[in-house]
Ligand SMILES: Nc1ncnc2c1ncn2[C@@H]1O[C@H](COP(=O)(O)OP(=O)(O)OP(=O)(O)O)[C@@H](O)[C@H]1O
């Protein structure tokens with residue numbers, strides 16, 4: 001049996017059959033291009049174009065609902081004349097056909113209209129429809145099969161695009177989480193090798209800025225009821241030592257509340273960003289630095305340079321996670337710094353103590369016994385060596401007294417044993433008596449013991465200030481006051497002498513007082529007193 005030649009020998013296998021083969025081939029060709037195309041919009045465009053071509057429809061449209069199903073994410077039309085795009089896209093009709101499709105699982109064929117739903121995971125997300133078949137009364141069964149297949153391909157393409165988008169978002173989230181973790185780890189590593197507070201703040205401010213892609217970023221640290229600038233990165237510009245009140249600044253309020261704040265309009269902040277060189281700032285993100293429940297300060301970011309105009313919830317989360325490790329870093333560095341201060345004061349004082357003991361136990365005892373033996377010799381030999389020995393004894397007595405004074409000066413026993421008040425009282429009384437000064441002392445510490453470093457610093461500053469009064473002031477009266485409240489200790493030494501000519505830090509005394517004050521984050525002020533004398537005021541923060 002010979003096989004008949006398809007088109008030539010069987011007349012019935014005519015144009016219609018050839019059309020079918022042709023349509024199939026074109027469908028397959030369309031399918032191949034679809035799998036090589038990544039951009040959803042162009043995939044959908046091709047599907048729609050193919051559907052219209054293969055069915056000979058005059059117009060076609062494809063609509064896809066957005067993920068909330070509230071509106072259309074895609075709406076493409078084909079075959080519409082440029083000048084009347086509304087002809088089939090007109091909302092009532094468009095909505096009408098699409099709505100009809102959304103409720104269905106199968107294609108529909110109405111008079112002159114053919115539609116098929118795009119169904120993804122058993123839900124309809126819109127559909128493909130065609131209007132007005134050219135050269136025929138209406139769409140046929142082959143058209144129905146074609147549009148059904150193409151609508152299904154559209155569904156697969158949409159599903160893939162959504163999965164891709166979801167994966168990308170997840171990967172971005174993961175990326176961000178990783179970046180935050182890496183930054184936090186970098187800080188942790190830096191702390192291991194670097195306990196310098198200034199370095200750590202520098203590291204935090206730079207990393208935080210990169211993390212949220214901010215235009216400017218500031219770190220404010222809390223000091224009592226003020227926030228003081230601690231570090232700046234980016235385009236912000238803040239004067240050194242700038243401070244703002246806790247209660248009257250947006251950053252301070254966020255710190256008090258212990259909560260992050262995102263601000264859409266930075267111009268509405270209590271202190272205008274222009275003060276910090278960010279006059280153009282539109283948005284801000286404030287995140288408190290909290291360590292073990294204590295608000296240490298705040299990170300304030302201005303203007304995201306990212307895709308979104310203002311900072312978003314992701315930025316907030318990232319900066320919060322970061323702020324937690326940053327706060328630990330700051331707290332640790334501060335602890336180390338306090339420890340260092342303590343160590344340096346302790347080392348200096350123990351050195352003085354050692355000297356005091358040494359002089360007392362060795363030199364002083366030696367001198368005393370020499371004095372005794374000289375006196376003994378004197379008794380036994382009342383001859384002309386007498387006057388020589390007598391003057392030697394007098395000299396020795398003077399030396400012994402001087403040495404006693406040096407020993408007390410090096411490390412007053414009273415400071416260790418009895419505390420600041422008795423030690424200061426003894427000091428003032430001794431100095432006043434020696435110099436013939438009238439001393440007024442107002443100290444109400446009683447037996448209260450302060451931090452050993454604070455006591456030592458206050459004592460040393462009082463000591464130098466009193467020495468200066470005796471050396472330079474030519475005063476009649478000296479007043480020493482010590483005032484203690486919950487947050488600070490204040491020491492005032494004032495005289496009624498000639499006062500400072502010009503302020504000249506000629507010797508080591510004033511420089512030393514300032515250094516000691518700074519060691520304990522305190523402040524030293526030297527000013528002309530009301531009565532023309534000199535007033536030295538030391539303020540040391542407690543705790
Ligand atoms: N109470 C005071 N009244 C008047 N002038 C003062 C007083 N205290 C300090 N001065 C002036 O300030 C200068 C600097 O004081 P500072 O204590 O630094 O140095 P010094 O006392 O001269 O030397 P050193 O303290 O190193 O022994 C003094 O030389 C003196 O001119």
Ligand SMILES: [Mg+2]
Pocket residue numbers: 464467468507508509510
């Ligand atoms: Mg001096």
